[in-house]
Amino acid sequence: MKSLYQRHYCSIKVWIKILFVVMLWLSSAKAHDAFEKHCVACHAKLPASLERIFFNYLLVYSSQKDTKEAIIYYLKSPDKDISLMSDLFLDTFGVKKATKLDDKTLKKAIDIYWEKYNVMDKIR
Amino acid sequence: MISKNRLTSSLLKSETKSLVRFLTLYILLSSVVIVLLSIFYYESQNRLVLAQQRTLLSTYAHEMIRKLKRTHHFFEESPLYPRDSRFQSAIYDREYHKIFSLLEVTKVSFNEEIYRTQGKLHYVTVLDSYYLGAKYLVIEIEDDHQWIKATLQDIVVFGLVALIVLALFGLYLSRLFLTPMRNSILLLDRFIKDTTHELNTPLSAILANIELMDTSVMVEKNKKKLHRINIAAKTVSAIYKDLTYLTLEKDRMTNEDIDIDVGRLINDRVEYFDILAQSKNITFELQLTPTHFRMDKKKATRVVDNLLSNAIKYNRRNGTITIMLQPNRLEIIDSGIGIEESKIPYIFDRYLRFNQSEGGFGIGLSIVKTILDEYRIAIEVHSKLDWGTQVILTW
Numbered sequence: 185m186k187s188l189y190q191r192h193y194c195s196i197k198v199w200i201k202i203l204f205v206v207m208l209w210l211s212s213a214k215a216h217d218a219f220e221k222h223c224v225a226c227h228a229k230l231p232a233s234l235e236r237i238f239f240n241y242l243l244v245y246s247s248q249k250d251t252k253e254a255i256i257y258y259l260k261s262p263d264k265d266i267s268l269m270s271d272l273f274l275d276t277f278g279v280k281k282a283t284k285l286d287d288k289t290l291k292k293a294i295d296i297y298w299e300k301y302n303v304m305d306k307i308r
Numbered sequence: 309m310i311s312k313n314r315l316t317s318s319l320l321k322s323e324t325k326s327l328v329r330f331l332t333l334y335i336l337l338s339s340v341v342i343v344l345l346s347i348f349y350y351e352s353q354n355r356l357v358l359a360q361q362r363t364l365l366s367t368y369a370h371e372m373i374r375k376l377k378r379t380h381h382f383f384e385e386s387p388l389y390p391r392d393s394r395f396q397s398a399i400y401d402r403e404y405h406k407i408f409s410l411l412e413v414t415k416v417s418f419n420e421e422i423y424r425t426q427g428k429l430h431y432v433t434v435l436d437s438y439y440l441g442a443k444y445l446v447i448e449i450e451d452d453h454q455w456i457k458a459t460l461q462d463i464v465v466f467g468l469v470a471l472i473v474l475a476l477f478g479l480y481l482s483r484l485f486l487t488p489m490r491n492s493i494l495l496l497d498r499f500i501k502d503t504t505h506e507l508n509t510p511l512s513a514i515l516a517n518i519e520l521m522d523t524s525v526m527v528e529k530n531k532k533k534l535h536r537i538n539i540a541a542k543t544v545s546a547i548y549k550d551l552t553y554l555t556l557e558k559d560r561m562t563n564e565d566i567d568i569d570v571g572r573l574i575n576d577r578v579e580y581f582d583i584l585a586q587s588k589n590i591t592f593e594l595q596l597t598p599t600h601f602r603m604d605k606k607k608a609t610r611v612v613d614n615l616l617s618n619a620i621k622y623n624r625r626n627g628t629i630t631i632m633l634q635p636n637r638l639e640i641i642d643s644g645i646g647i648e649e650s651k652i653p654y655i656f657d658r659y660l661r662f663n664q665s666e667g668g669f670g671i672g673l674s675i676v677k678t679i680l681d682e683y684r685i686a687i688e689v690h691s692k693l694d695w696g697t698q699v700i701l702t703w
Contacts, residue, residue, distance in 0.1 A: 242441040246402035
């Protein structure tokens, strides 16, 4: 015959499991969100799509590593001189402010950015 | 006339040897030169063909870059890699990661502009703007093998012709160089032959006259002198016979083999050399079993003479010479100065005397050896210094 304690114990175990799964789902959703949340909203207001900007970076930096590094560098310390946007664009919209995101989140956002637009996966 | 022919043909033997050596070296060297030239020719031909192909390939590359540019700008609408039926191509990013490839041979070498690989020709261009992130564009076409066939054919044909011409030239050259040597050898040979021939008459005269001399009317003192003259004449005669054998008899084609009573031959020759032996007070001990052997008489005599004269020449005063003849074995033992064991293998070499200052056995034993070899008679020499020498012939 099962004791009351044992039954309680079982249900606690189940609850912990569920909680764990939910947390995992939340965290992964958050990671997926990093780019949508921190970049897309603001860029939606701009006439240059993030895809166009991405291709501009590819045109200059070529490889995955260099492209990612260059974007991160620019986001951390934006500068009119190293910007790849046209002068007209910069005059109109101004140089963006340095990002306040922490390194980890920024990296996650850029990784998603790359995944979303890179050529290797899409070209046929 | 005949002897002259023989002379030239024997000359040719020694000549051929140096001729062959020279020609081998010469042809070897020429071959190396021809091979090097062939490689050089092949390489230059290769480069020529590549240069022609490069023009075509760079045109293809230009077209490809234009198309890549368009794809780059309209990637959202159509992410299609530009294709061309005339060639295959691939693009790689700055870190040599493949972006897209249609190549059949996928291994690419980025530090060469143009190269052949597995039947294909690869042409690598670096893009100024990295459309689609591509820094390297590789164009691949079929490698045309026609030129290789043509080139190899050229190399084989011209190489062979050159080799033949060079060989003929080498032959001519070597003949040119050898002529003076040949002349001097001819001269020397003729001189030795003529001299030997000239010796015949006076030597016969001396020997005959010594025999004819009436010793009974001589004073004892003169008898002794005549004796010495006789010994000297016989020694010269032995040398003379060896020389004639070498220059005239040796290459006589046919042997006049007859049945020889070996015992009698030995007795005859011992008698002939007795006077020489007496001068050193050497005694002969003969144990001769009657034995017969088919052989050229002159050659048999040369063998016995040389062995006997050596046994006398290298014996000590008051020594003995034992000669034992059995049906298939002849043994000549002297009690002489002996030969160093280490030198025994060389005693049959011709002109050993001239090579080593201590002196040796001259041409005599070399003649003995050639004759014995011809009749398949084995010779064994045992010797101990200051004890004597034992020569054993077996057949």
